[in-house]
Amino acid sequence: MPKFAQIASTINLALYAVVSCTGLMVSTASFAATSSNIERIEVTGSYIKRQDWESASPITVIDAAMINAQGFTSIEQILQQQPSMPGSALGASSNNGARGVAQVDLRGLGAKRTLVLLNGRRMVNSGSGADSSVDLNAIPLPMVARIEILKDGASAVYGSDAIAGVVNIITHSEYDGLQVDVTSGVSEQGDGQTQLLSAIYGVNSVRGNYSVGVVFADRTEVMQGDRDWYKPTDHNSSSIPSGTLNGMVQDDNGQWIKSPHIYNYADDVYFQTPNERRSVFASMNHTLDHGVVVNVDALYTNRRSNQQLSGQPARINLNVCDPFTRGDCVLLDDAMLAAGIGANALGQVQYLRRMSEVGPRIYSQDTDTWQLSAGLAGHIGWHRGLDWRIDYGFGKNQADTAVANSIHADWMAEAIYADQASWFSGEPLTEAMMDAVSFTERTRGGNEQQTLLATASGELVELSAGAIEFALGAEYRSESGYFYPDPIMIAGQGTAPRQAPTDGRYQVFSVFQELSVPFSEALNGQFALRLDDYSSFGLATTWKVGLTYQTTADLMLRAVASSGFRAPNVAELYGGNQGSFENLIDPWSDNTKPQQILVNRTADPDLKPENAKSYTLGLVYSPQYLDGLALTLDYWRVAVTDAVSRLDVQAGIHACYAGDINACTTFNITPAGDMDNITSRLTNVGLLETAGVDMNVTYRINAAGLEWTAANDTTYLMDFEQDNSEYAGTIDGSFGAYGRVRNHFTMTASAGNWGLWYLNRYLGPMSDLRKGNRVGSSMYHDISGTYRINEQAMLTLGVRNLSNTKPQRVSNGKDAGTVPEVYDTVGRTFYAGVSLRF
Numbered sequence: 001m002p003k004f005a006q007i008a009s010t011i012n013l014a015l016y017a018v019v020s021c022t023g024l025m026v027s028t029a030s031f032a033a034t035s036s037n038i039e040r041i042e043v044t045g046s047y048i049k050r051q052d053w054e055s056a057s058p059i060t061v062i063d064a065a066m067i068n069a070q071g072f073t074s075i076e077q078i079l080q081q082q083p084s085m086p087g088s089a090l091g092a093s094s095n096n097g098a099r100g101v102a103q104v105d106l107r108g109l110g111a112k113r114t115l116v117l118l119n120g121r122r123m124v125n126s127g128s129g130a131d132s133s134v135d136l137n138a139i140p141l142p143m144v145a146r147i148e149i150l151k152d153g154a155s156a157v158y159g160s161d162a163i164a165g166v167v168n169i170i171t172h173s174e175y176d177g178l179q180v181d182v183t184s185g186v187s188e189q190g191d192g193q194t195q196l197l198s199a200i201y202g203v204n205s206v207r208g209n210y211s212v213g214v215v216f217a218d219r220t221e222v223m224q225g226d227r228d229w230y231k232p233t234d235h236n237s238s239s240i241p242s243g244t245l246n247g248m249v250q251d252d253n254g255q256w257i258k259s260p261h262i263y264n265y266a267d268d269v270y271f272q273t274p275n276e277r278r279s280v281f282a283s284m285n286h287t288l289d290h291g292v293v294v295n296v297d298a299l300y301t302n303r304r305s306n307q308q309l310s311g312q313p314a315r316i317n318l319n320v321c322d323p324f325t326r327g328d329c330v331l332l333d334d335a336m337l338a339a340g341i342g343a344n345a346l347g348q349v350q351y352l353r354r355m356s357e358v359g360p361r362i363y364s365q366d367t368d369t370w371q372l373s374a375g376l377a378g379h380i381g382w383h384r385g386l387d388w389r390i391d392y393g394f395g396k397n398q399a400d401t402a403v404a405n406s407i408h409a410d411w412m413a414e415a416i417y418a419d420q421a422s423w424f425s426g427e428p429l430t431e432a433m434m435d436a437v438s439f440t441e442r443t444r445g446g447n448e449q450q451t452l453l454a455t456a457s458g459e460l461v462e463l464s465a466g467a468i469e470f471a472l473g474a475e476y477r478s479e480s481g482y483f484y485p486d487p488i489m490i491a492g493q494g495t496a497p498r499q500a501p502t503d504g505r506y507q508v509f510s511v512f513q514e515l516s517v518p519f520s521e522a523l524n525g526q527f528a529l530r531l532d533d534y535s536s537f538g539l540a541t542t543w544k545v546g547l548t549y550q551t552t553a554d555l556m557l558r559a560v561a562s563s564g565f566r567a568p569n570v571a572e573l574y575g576g577n578q579g580s581f582e583n584l585i586d587p588w589s590d591n592t593k594p595q596q597i598l599v600n601r602t603a604d605p606d607l608k609p610e611n612a613k614s615y616t617l618g619l620v621y622s623p624q625y626l627d628g629l630a631l632t633l634d635y636w637r638v639a640v641t642d643a644v645s646r647l648d649v650q651a652g653i654h655a656c657y658a659g660d661i662n663a664c665t666t667f668n669i670t671p672a673g674d675m676d677n678i679t680s681r682l683t684n685v686g687l688l689e690t691a692g693v694d695m696n697v698t699y700r701i702n703a704a705g706l707e708w709t710a711a712n713d714t715t716y717l718m719d720f721e722q723d724n725s726e727y728a729g730t731i732d733g734s735f736g737a738y739g740r741v742r743n744h745f746t747m748t749a750s751a752g753n754w755g756l757w758y759l760n761r762y763l764g765p766m767s768d769l770r771k772g773n774r775v776g777s778s779m780y781h782d783i784s785g786t787y788r789i790n791e792q793a794m795l796t797l798g799v800r801n802l803s804n805t806k807p808q809r810v811s812n813g814k815d816a817g818t819v820p821e822v823y824d825t826v827g828r829t830f831y832a833g834v835s836l837r838f
Helices: 002-021 064-069 075-079 334-338 409-418 420-424 431-437 570-574 649-657 661-667
Strands: 059-063 114-118 144-150 165-171 177-187 194-205 208-219 248-250 256-258 270-272 275-287 293-309 313-319 348-354 361-380 386-407 438-463 466-484 502-518 523-534 538-550 555-566 578-584 595-602 610-621 629-646 679-703 706-722 730-732 736-738 741-751 754-763 766-768 778-788 793-800 829-837
Touching: 059 064, 064 144, 064 778, 064 793, 075 144, 256 334, 313 409, 348 420, 409 420, 409 431, 431 438, 438 502, 466 570, 502 570, 578 649, 610 679, 649 661, 661 679
Parallel strands: 114 165, 595 679, 730 766
Antiparallel strands: 059 144, 144 165, 177 194, 177 829, 194 208, 208 275, 248 256, 275 293, 293 361, 313 348, 361 386, 386 438, 438 466, 466 502, 502 523, 523 538, 538 555, 555 610, 578 595, 610 629, 629 679, 679 706, 706 741, 730 736, 741 754, 754 778, 778 793, 793 829
8 A cells, every 4th residue: 555655664764863863872782683681661651671670651550559558449538539630530530421341541631632551552532322431340350460551642542532641550460370359438427338358369470471361340420319418408409309381380379470490410429339240351461482472461351330410400492372273282271371381482381390209310320341462472583682562452342221211202292282271280290191202212322343463562772871762663543432312312202402423433544663862871752653544534743752860869850742643433433413401592583591402413524633742841850968858859741722612602603693694504594593403513612731840859768667658749731721611619510520639648557467558648729610709628548558467358437537527618510509520529438458369
């Protein structure tokens, strides 16, 4: 294929150009074969194997000891505590619209702009179908050895999605014997129980390691009404169980009056959502003859999760009978007319009823995720030695989801037409009336990914300061996704707007290169170039340049500049049209107040990729005069252009009304003001820019007979701008939390068979985005201890949120007047665990 031949030529040209620029420093040892017994490792952010972790890009590592000490049952709970994770990523506390998924959102740029890897390889997107990010629920926590967080753009190495950075989840690979772990937790209120049970068996041999494991994890609900800080007034709604007609109800005398009632819909809502997972995984590392290593990793996870909202607020537009219309219509009597209840311009009245008698809306998901990775790796003695690897990856996710106690709009309208007196009376519904209008909404969805990756790395030539190291690779990837709504929703017969199916796929072929060039003993350069060819939009080219400069034995300076991109996903390209009722002003009407207008939200198969530029400038300081102290300080900035977003519908309406024909065409509005088919299409119009400073200080010392480690991780957010609006220092239920300061402090002390661990998390004060008032700071304290009973058994005890810190109040809070993804809504929690090895 000529296009790929051109790509290969471009990479070769870049490779030789860098070598030529450094040719004058080649030493006489350049042509002599060299070898080293020091093991080289592949660090997140590069395919070049290194002898140490030194990198121009900042990396945070969360090891197994920290993971186990916190007593969590899922990965996202650990990641969302990190200072580099603002916003409000979905997880255990996400009830409305989350569909049970757990995500990571680095820099608050959105989960779809953070790349999640499993052992350095892509993992299939997962959730309810045609998803844009990885569901972390699919990765069982006991199999995790460490988590590496690359806080820098990495598209030039990994391709799409790595705009904000990379989260690489590394699993255990050397189990020997049987390990059984049991962890259980409960809130001080006696609810929100968690359980984690795992059994892993591994065998070591002269040829390699072979292991298999099973994991069961369970999390039970916490209801909003079961917390004393919750105020019922935070959840008032005009949609009431007795129903309203054009906003009016009958009083005790049978007169129609404006409804004085409100409904508290929070008693049926979760703070912590139930989640049950079963996982089976296996791993094999087997060495063949000639040093070729076969690696196979297989993982299967089933997730069964629930969310719950109050009864459906059913909004039904009813035809009004007139002298010429009979049958499917309601008759307005004299009392109704006298109270001002009348038909609108379409000859309709609106009946609104909270269907709490039918029951709360229970969202349930039954998802299966499979992930398989199989690879061959080896070493060739050609030239200065060449490490090679070929990997095949297959991932599949499928989900059956349901919403119990949904309401069928057509059935409800027919029931009202047949017996309007019973429906308008305000009396409770009979069993027969409820059965006649309710149903269980069922949807199906899934995702599939196949990858084939080949890489080679080694040394090119020896310079006076060391060898030029390189990596070359090619990758093929296929992505597909689908989401099939319930036929009732496809037909537009539910109380929610019509939704069409989603089904699509795309492929991408990529080639890439990396170079690590020691310009001198102190100065090292790291370069990457990648070209991706997508079937959906064409070519994307990304680059990365990193420099490290060892000024003294104590101080290293580092800088990185890179470009990045995010390819539009299946849902954005091929998503089915979906209706959305939005509060908009119709300038063609006499009504100057916002009214609910149905907007048709569409995807666009012609979307282009999002583009990004990221920059990091920092230092690493490890003074020799104070052994055990290490400090990193990094300034970072990320700017995203052509972000996939939607144009402002209200602005488009006003522009069309003012005579802008292009606006009328864009939003599918007639110049006369007909908005029956108004459309909001995804397009590349969004802008995102964020910047800040990360600082980490770690100090290790032996004192008083104990081994002490203290670590402090701080992120200061200088800027977070989206579409010309500044959000740094603010919080909002819809947008998330972008506080200026987030801090994470840990201290451990250990001696012999025991260890103590302390963590505090600090969220700085913010401004309420809607009202502008100050939202105070919060600090959470966690403690835990471990005791090794003998060689086979270890006990862990701990308390999260020791001080029982209450959530901050937010005027536009997502739930209960706060943001559960940001603040702890469960309260003080106790946990205990035991680990047995045989």
